[in-house]
Amino acid sequence: MTAPRPGPPPGPRPGPPPPRGADQGGHDDGHPAVDAAVQAIANAADLSPADQIAQYEAAYQTLRETLATIDQS
8 A cells, every 4th residue: 555645635726715895796996906916827727847936936026016116115
């Protein structure tokens, strides 16, 4: 008998949570730059590891810049 492998169970990975906003009956309270960064991270799941890193770094930079502009207002 083999020991179970650590990590998530095999099978399809769950997708990202649905976006917030008007399409769910609420008001649109998202920020376009943040929404785009979150979507880029979700899309990176299907890329090669090297390409994922580039996507994550770009999203991180977008989020840092967005937070900096929020802090200044």
